[in-house]
Amino acid sequence: MDDLSDLYQDIILSHNKHPHNEGELDPHTGEAEGFNPLCGDRLKVYLRQAEQGKGNVEAVTFTGEGCAISKASASIMTSAVKGLSADEIEAKVAEVVDLLTDQDEPEIDLMTMGDLAALAGVRKFPARIKCATLAWHALLAALKDEASVSTEAAKK
Template identity: 35%
Template sequence: MGLAKLGFLYKTLVLEHAKQPHHYALHLPEGSHQKTLHNPTCGDTVNVAVQIRNGQLQTVCFNGQGCTISQAVASMMTDELTGRSVDEARQLIQAFLDLCMGKEISPAMQRNLGDAAVMGTVAEFPARIKCATLSWHAVQEILMQNDC
């Protein structure tokens, strides 16, 4: 894909998810595992909730405030992690974090990341990496802290 098309796709997806975030919940579900993370550099705050049943992330939702990237990526993340097994979620989280750091990931993993795969371009802007990875780190911490 040409750089102009990739740039257009990036802008389009980020703006779409930021304006109408998927799985945004004013009130996070009771009984869910929750984690709040802050990015003091940008002022982002993300609150993530995950409901896990039978080894599967049944519900993944978020709320918070911050820059366009942090909110858009949280929306993309909820789309890709909802319904996944804990093991699949862990693999996708690591793949996304690697992608944002400029590391190569397999084409299959890129497809599994859906819209979030476009965020690989954030590696070119180190100051924005934390914005893009904040919500993914929150789910990663939920999975680690709850022995999932």
């Protein structure tokens, strides 16, 4: 496959067209907006725990405007983190951000990573990496119930 088909894999295009868990979550215990000031894209992530900051995450949804990469990444994320504890989510976000940004070729275990592996195609397109990380940064902010996060404030 060439780089472009690596980026726009069928999994990505399908999540873009039919995103999972798109829409406001009612009720929710945390929400945050991820903003990429370079392109103007905004994604809002909602999550529900038993109580704000306590218990495993029961559900995650997102709303907003974004490119295929950011939308697919958000869609994949909502399924990937469901049921995890806050600590597990933090570890997952770190793992995904590493997958997208690390210089070394990643070792991808399709069995454990599932659709997440499809996001690795973005590595060849440095201009698009922040599209893929936007939702994940917003998720972390939502977990802490911070109002918003900007990709330009995040290091990766």
